Amino acid sequence: MAVMVQCEYSGEGLKKRPEAKRRRRAYFARFNPYKPDGPSSTLESSHGVSWERNRLLGKGGFGYVFLARRRKKRAGVLGRQENQEAGELPLFLAVKSATSVDSLSLVHEKRVFHDLQRGSCPYILKCYGREVAELTSGDKIYNLLLEYCSGFNLEHWIIDSGTGLPESHVKRYVRDIVKGLKYIHGRGYVHCDIKPSNILLVPIKKRMPTGYLAKIGDFGLAMSIKEGEEGEKIEGMRGTPSYMSPELVREKQIGYGADIWALGCSMVEMLSGKSAWYSAGGNQSVNGDALLHIIGYTDYLPQLPSSASNDALDFMSKCLCRNPQERWSAEKLLGHPFLYREDPKRCNLIVLD
Structure with missing residues (x-):
């Protein structure tokens, strides 16, 4: 079945269809119901x-x-x-x-x-x-x-791209996510697991440049924070390690800023096609205790994509402050130039078979 996607035109992008198909097959193979670990x-x-x-x-x-x-x-x-x-x-x-x-x-x-x-x-x-x-x-x-969100999730499209998404698309997705976080935080909740696989996409006709509306899903780890209790300590850690904030790893503290940090890590991944911590291991995957040590007990920050615009780089830097007090809130991020300036690049419609 053909899937229609709006994206910036690239001659090279059209040549990569066989590789994109392979990545899509590998993505969906993880959910094969006939594997031994499939549903009962x-x-x-x-x-x-x-x-x-x-x-x-x-x-x-x-x-x-x-x-x-x-x-x-x-x-x-x-x-x-x-x-x-x-x-x-x-x-x-x-x-x-x-x-x-x-x-x-x-x-x-x-x-x-x-x-x-x-x-x-x-x-x-x-x-x-x-x-x-x-x-x-x-x-x-x-x-x-x-x-049901028939546009899959952001992780799918990042894997499908191989090298990251066009910045004009990232801008639209991030704007939707920040609006969602503003709403969630305004009702006293921290999502605790913001990451591309938990951002679901709904097809919306004439919604340039992506053709999709991004929605935050999977609230299984969400926490309610009573007024005045932001930064409270919790037992253990909540979330996915590569998106955890330094204060969560080091001090077991949870607050609205944890979602903003995770958004910054997700945005790096959207733009580069790689984990935000990929360069921390000398361009190799870093996992487990080694990754948690880097996040919580060093001054290392995710390497921002060099191809990103100045507005995008500044936006990510506002999300990826190690000090949660210096991190921008969702409400403040909505006023950042990266989200309200229009992208001058034109987008064209192509069909991915």
Whole structure:
């Protein structure tokens, strides 16, 4: 199936299609449901009252994410459905599923969505409710019903590019993310796991230059911070190591600035196609304790892409301050020249097969 993408025209880019196809195949191979570590038959065979489970979209520590389709009529399903909270569902949705013993993260995420959706923000994922299915075997399946984003996620497009995304596209995505973070922080939450794979894309016609709206998803690690308690210490660390802030690694402190630091790391990755800490290991991947030591106990900063504009470089420097007190807030970043100055470069429409 052809996927239409708006991007800056590049003669070389069109020649790289075979390599791009290989990267796409490798990306989706991670979610092959027929691998030994694929979803259990219990999940695959369970459906909802108002929806029917379809193909696997992804997996994580919480469980699995499936594409689902709304039923034309409510149907009787295997076992018993309880705690039905879903309202009117769209034709397609994403369903996060886990067995009841592994559902704590999904229960927490539902609670976060409930708090955030008291307002309205187009830059965070929509949640349509939950269903708990009790099967005839006695097993219980917790299902979180979410908006389906058919544009995949930013990690997919970064991998697909091989060398990073056009800056005009990065500007649009980052603007959406910052608006989402402003909303989340304004309601007293820290996301705690901002990274390209948690930024989902929804196709929007005539939305130049990308054709997509970026939305923040996966609130399984989100924390509520009461007024005046920003910078509180937590037990352990939350998030993905390569996006963790220095104060989180060193002092186990969490605050809104942790999301801004993660945004800076994500932006480096968007522009360069490589991890923000790639150069820290002499152009090799750095992982585990070695990476955490660099982040928390050295003065090293991610190397910013040399090809980036002055506005982009300055924006990233405002996100990647080791001192969280010097890091700009989401509200302040929205006024940065990188986000409000228009990009003079023209974009053309190409088709990736």
